[in-house]
Amino acid sequence: MSTDAPSTPTEPDTPSSRVRERARRRGESLRSSDRRSVLRPGDGPMVILDGVSKEYTSDARGLDDVTLSIESGEFVFLVGPSGSGKSTFIRLLIKEFEPTAGSITVGGRNLQRLRRSKVPYLRRSIGCVFQDYKLLAGRTVYENVAYALQVIGENPRSTRRKVPEILALVGLSDKSDRYPNELSGGEQQRVSIARAFVNHPRLLIADEPTGNLDPETSIGIMQLLYRINRTGTTVIMATHDREMVDKMQMRVIALENGKVVRDQRQASYARADS
């Protein structure tokens, strides 16, 4: 039906005007959420991986000698078969664990040299949609999203303003008092997306954010990501959605067995020559 939406991101419908409104407020919000950010400002590459490997155990290799860089403001798809290392890549960027070899730089900061006490500030500057959602089971939808703002010390008034706004954007306004186990799979996924967006991070990472969403909702989410990207946010998205990737024609990094097998601008899901 509306599968062409991502390519026309400025049509004047309601969600879109909300997004523009949000973008307008962005300058102020960025400052507040970046108050103690460890990311260095500037236009250098947002992410640099240099010979990065991650061996979980001697026989489980997540990433294998990956070298690449992602510029500020880029939109990157991460594709590859199940178990190829997409989630490993993402988890390295938020320093969930250390690489076994190589060095990673995010926003001008070498992650190996980042002190443990600074890691929370790194994570606040990165919005992350987790593949398994990682919602707080004891909190409602509203509280889950608000938590990301409370963590950065946002004042309660602006929290009360921002959270319903972002929930409306992902279509969950009427479910804000539900607990995660009272939601459908796709609804939980959208809560995770809302939480990652809510404090306007400079880097947005999404691990298969549309895996449990129907095509139409997926397109809505893609529109959202695209618009956020247009305001200057770097977006990295792991996905299996061939249709989506083909339509967007953005940079595609393809992994296989932990190795980068393709890194191409304006590309499709599958190799052009196949």
Added chain:
Amino acid sequence: MSTDAPSTPTEPDTPSSRVRERARRRGESLRSSDRRSVLRPGDGPMVILDGVSKEYTSDARGLDDVTLSIESGEFVFLVGPSGSGKSTFIRLLIKEFEPTAGSITVGGRNLQRLRRSKVPYLRRSIGCVFQDYKLLAGRTVYENVAYALQVIGENPRSTRRKVPEILALVGLSDKSDRYPNELSGGEQQRVSIARAFVNHPRLLIADEPTGNLDPETSIGIMQLLYRINRTGTTVIMATHDREMVDKMQMRVIALENGKVVRDQRQASYARADS
């Protein structure tokens, strides 16, 4: 690449010959797993819903007056937007909770009249792939799959034979000693699939079993489901994978806000007239 595979299910490659081998042993296995099955044999409808509604709370409606029947041996896709009631439908079939109205019959058994102590036997006759996998965190891949056999009292020798067989089929032979949290999202999903298949249930229900799988692996799983269906097993699959549904041209039940809005044989993901 090989997106046409599901329609040619009898090509002589290795996984396929394994599947035939499995089908050959099926008679014996069926008997052992059905030893105390509560499902009645016979060729009547496998699933009958009669005016079934499920209200979680007064403002959260999962299913709304659904009446339909699914014959033994059918292959049914369940589609619909996020939150439309697909998982609710599936959870009602395994008696995870009771409907608030209407009656459900599975394999000739009225679920309301099924005594609580018989529920485990119902669930053993149904293989279920859960949307959130529901793996046992403290058990390895092998043990997770074996558990489904141990539950029905399968003897250890045949367990040791069947589990590696099914793990090979979903491509996880080399990861059988890993724990779920040491697997990628897609790998966990495949463990859940293996567990649902392993004791050859008469009814197989899969809740978005390919949500976290790349297109190629998805096709492999679909082939598997299709072949299992061909040996007489009824298969119900909730999915968002438009491409897959369009290719298979099977019966499609479309839900929206808990209501059946379309129930069509040999159909596509979207309404034919749209």
Added chain:
Amino acid sequence: MRVRFFFAEALRSIRANAAVSVAATVTVLIAVFILGAFIPSFLYVQSTVDSQKNRLDIRAYISDSATVSQVNGLKTQLDALQANGQVASYTYVSADEGLEELRGRLQDPSILDELPSNPLPAKFTVIPSDPEQSDQIVASLQDSPAIDEELGIDYGEETADKLLTVARFIQWAGLGLISILLVASILLIGNTIRLSIFARRREVEVMKLVGATNWFIRWPFVIEGIVCGLIGAALAVGLLWAVKITVVDTWIQGADSALTRDEATAIAFPLLGLMLIASGAIVGALGSGITLRRFLKV
């Protein structure tokens, strides 16, 4: 074969949930250790008090002018009371024996040396079966002509009352404290097991959804409870044994007769140990079995 499977499952679970198993085991250990330290202490104190209570004898003073037949008449009466069970035993104490006895009881026996002659009369010392029934014995002996009219029959009403009060206090207070400890132990162990199962409730839920029957899920948990209970109780008994050998036994040897006099009292250690270990296992089993019920209703 099923049994072996359940045991294997229980051991697997103990290993996989080490933190939880250790917590349960430690709780049992502590609870059993405390019970094992308090029960014998209480029994010891109790038996000491009891032996004091048994010293509550009745003294029937014999008149200097009593004839032998009168004294024999009194003796016959005492035999009769002994026969019907009211009197545990009695002895005749001559005047000289009485003086020696007094000497032994005085804090400062030297004052007796100052006595010009033995002022004490002869007497029967009667030990009643139940000190609380002394009055009746006294009443039945009172009219015997052998009894000294002035001194009569003495059973230290006041002292006896005090001692009986203390004995009753120690008995009830001790029983109260032990009961509190017992109830507390069971609550604590149950609490820990409840938490440990709570931590694995999702696991139980998944098992149900895969078609496991309640007992199929429950047995490994019950066995796990038994194993943790057994290990915890055994460790506690071992610890108690170590404390007994190193502290209590050497102390008793070092101390003079002041306390050891009233021993042969404390419950035999092996019996106590066995009882404690058994109760650890039972509490563990019941704790997991009962707690699990809540999470099996899926």
Added chain:
Amino acid sequence: MRVRFFFAEALRSIRANAAVSVAATVTVLIAVFILGAFIPSFLYVQSTVDSQKNRLDIRAYISDSATVSQVNGLKTQLDALQANGQVASYTYVSADEGLEELRGRLQDPSILDELPSNPLPAKFTVIPSDPEQSDQIVASLQDSPAIDEELGIDYGEETADKLLTVARFIQWAGLGLISILLVASILLIGNTIRLSIFARRREVEVMKLVGATNWFIRWPFVIEGIVCGLIGAALAVGLLWAVKITVVDTWIQGADSALTRDEATAIAFPLLGLMLIASGAIVGALGSGITLRRFLKV
């Protein structure tokens, strides 16, 4: 404002994890109740024994032939010893007072009525500051000419030794048992809190991944620990108070002087209550704070 947020979080968590909070609270309740029942019992027994120990007086018998100046010389010596702190107090006991005293000490005072005359000498009763130093006092008084040569100075070496042994035993055994209970309580509470945080480890992990600092996560848990500790301890103190009023107080009133004689002993209840509640809160706070560390390393 931050503080209010942390408090709100803690209360939210207590409500959301009712099972867990109740378990922790019950554990604190039980532990504090047991401590609160045993500490005063121990102090009571201890002070009873102590007051017995203080009765270990030294008796310096005065010769019938001593002159007034000799007796005054002995008195001067005693004053000097009292001045340097070795003697707590002393009193002169005439022969008649001595007989009365003996009468009070005998189980069967009637035998004294048979005495033809008072055989007892006059004496000084000296109460040493520390009964264990009696020897030295005796040594320094020994040579006074006022002392009766035959009776000399008596301080009941044997009895004193026995009593001191018993006192030391009760003191150490009591301290040992209370220490065991204290350590056990802390272990048990820590155990429960560990389990309760273990049950929520995934929650903590997610918070870390969303960018919460360690203290941002820790404060609500610490406050939760304090609240559970406070509530548990307060309930225990309430229960103790109820037991004190209904059981102990009526018992003390009912019982005669046998035990109440040595009271003014037990620690004041309000003080005890406050201490118990405070320690409940502290243990709760430390328990959660420390346990959490393990799960914060994501």
